[in-house]
Amino acid sequence: MASSQRWGTRVGLVLAMAGNAVGLGNFLRFPAQAVQNGGGAFLIPYLVSFLLMGIPLLWVEWAIGRHGGRFGHHSSPGMLDKLGPQRWLKYVGVFGLFTNLTIAAYYCYIESWTLAYVWHSITGTFREIAPTEFFPAYLGVTEGSMFAVPRQAFLWFLATLALNVWLLTRGLARGIELAAKIGMPLLLLFGAVLAVRGLLLSPGDPGVVQSPFVGLNFVWEPQMSGLLNPSTWLAAAGQVFFTLSVGMGSIHCYAAYVKHEQDIALNAAAAGWMNEFVEVILGGTILIPIATAYLGLELVQAATMGGSGFSLGFLTLPTLFNNWGWFAPIAGAMWFGLLFFAGITSSLAMGQPIVAFLEDELGLMHKRATLGFGAATLALGFVCVWLYPGGSFDEFDFWSGTFALVAFALGESIIFAWIFGMERGWEEITRGADMRVPEYFRFVIKYITPGFILLVFVGALIQPAAGWGEAFASLFTGGGWPLSPSSVIGRVLHVGDADYRWFDDSGGLTRAFVQDATRLLLTFVFIGIALLVRKAWRSPERRST
């Protein structure tokens, strides 16, 4: 039963797409990546990657989506199936369901943290308890057991998931579009207020040790040596990739509700650039300058080591806001409120493809399909909540939120350019376009974009423990490739885990067991979705059409 839903307005569609792309990473990951990868010099490879990989991939995904929607497919298996005669194409589309479902499971959990933090900011919890004490207890990592259920965290997760399901039940125009039309302007407003307030701090204010402009300078000071470092380019390409929410199947799904003759080129460009505005201009102006003002640059650099601003955002900022007097609860509510809006507009985009698949390919009614998504997300999300101390959450994040995205984007970019073909592909991108798409993007989409993604993919597979230069030097001098424990191969082989075993001396289960069990679960989820796709394509109804 193909869905007959449509977007209510064009602005609503663009805001929903931008909301899909704008996520917590815009505010937490981007500034940390910029700080760790050459400051202002990071922005050059970042913008080059955006133009050569980000924008082309957006056009490719919008084109695949609108093309599939014409045939009544609003999820990736059906869309990819329509790109060529090969029967295996629909199974590449399984990635587009797998990533959305499994990312939604842990993303809704993170989203629920932001909602809980809004509440605790308003009620003044962080005036009494430091977030460094509050957060571990909230997550259940202080319980002394890997299997203790953190009740408060689980309740907030349930509330967040229920809100997502309710909005999805209301449909595209009255649910997703409404959330984007409310959430995106508020996000921009909150971001602008916090950025201005942060930059107005001066060393004479209580608790301020440095000018926030020292932090801003650190983000923007060009260090051109970084341009010659392959790690900087890989980090920039990776950041562009993850910030745009490409390789997930959610852009495809939203675009599938656009009519055959309607524009996708301008809509995609508008949504993509809006994401950049939020990320670079707002995201780069809140976390680092405020944290630098109160902590000093050295501590901020240490806190962003590893390229994530998560600890600064959740553990440090709520305490720093306490210096802002009466404005502290409002600032906290604004900061976590903007993170919540960034999160929910993304998690809705993850839910819709699953709902669409259940409706289109398995014939479920809309309400049942949304409840089906809710039940599956609850089951998988519970694993993340319950086994967070054991590392289950990290496994979801890595295999679904990092590896599977890049794998799917690589597959779809090759299928689009080389199986569907650039002639048809270009016609699909430019049909009904309300902007002139430069002709050289034909070449870019066919060669450069897949090449860029391939580099990111290989980079993730064999990421070295030290820099790339040192790794190649080690390889050519016979020292072997120093594989990082966080590379794909390193994770599979448990590199760096000297004491790898499933049971400890007392017979209890270890973290390695939880990690491996989570990987097995994710594998079963992937196979399960593939079997559902197989079942859908073998149904008598489909055979007769």
Add this chain to the structure above:
Amino acid sequence: MTTSAWLMLAVTWSVITFFTVRFFLAVLRTPMRPGPDGEDDAG
């Protein structure tokens, strides 16, 4: 802030703001084309 940091910030912000505003205004000003009749049921 150093001059080079200000310059980098100003150029990047200008480019991003220019394209964001330009494309978003174009979206606001260009109405969506109506699809052919019955397209909703295509497929």
